Amino acid sequence: MFGDQTWLAKIIWLLLALFMLDALVQRNWPLAFVSLATLLLSLTPVFAARWAEIMVPPSFIAAIVVFIGGTLFLGEVYDFYNRFWWWDLIMHGGSAIGFGLIGFVLVFMMFQGDRYAAPPIAVAFFAFCFALAIGAMWEIFEFGMDQIFGLNMQKSGLMDTMWDLIMDFIGALIGAGTGYAYLKGRAKGGLMGLIDDFVRRNPRFFRRHRNRR
Secondary structure (H helix, E strand, C coil): CCCCCCHHHHHHHHHHHHHHHHHHHCCCHHHHHHHHHHHHHHHHHHHHHHHCCCCCCHHHHHHHHHHHHHHHHHHHHCCHHHHCCCHHHHHHHHHHHHHHHHHHHHHHHHCCCCCCCCCHHHHHHHHHHHHHHHHHHHHHHHHHHHHHHCCCCCCCCHHHHHHHHHHHHHHHHHHHHHHHHHHCCCCCCCHHHHHHHHHHHCHHHCHHHHHHC
16 A cells, blocks of 8 residues: 555655654644644545545655645645745645546546546536635635634735635646546646556546547
């Protein structure tokens, strides 16, 4: 399960564990909690994939680990959101691209069933909506945390929220567009390579697609 993962993901997991242990020794409970939460969240896709009997490409797992570490650990513990104005935009844009790809794969898997059929543009559209909905729900989460616990996740309020949603829109468009290009048989490099790798690792979900190739 962990043997197939990239060295990048393994190093990040190790560092998070070391940070957590060091924080526990120093009784720095907030740092220990954030380190543990980041570690557990970054490990969730690995266990979820095994539970669902889905083979997720190690490169995609590594991207998820980097994003979660960048958002929770670097963003909150080391205050990257305030130190670098572009950090929040990169995190939102990158996550939206990832959710666009995830949404595409999920919808693509669903439409491979015998009862469903949809053109590439429809699959891409649902993937785009999925990614944008996740981004909107995150903004609601930030608002709720600020209002209930007095945090400052929204930073500058409306402007921060709107820029986040704009980056979500762009990222979702890129992710869904990548899926559309993949179904249209374009070049398989870059982000399309991730989709192609996932399809090759999980042939039982894509029999109709592979039979048409």
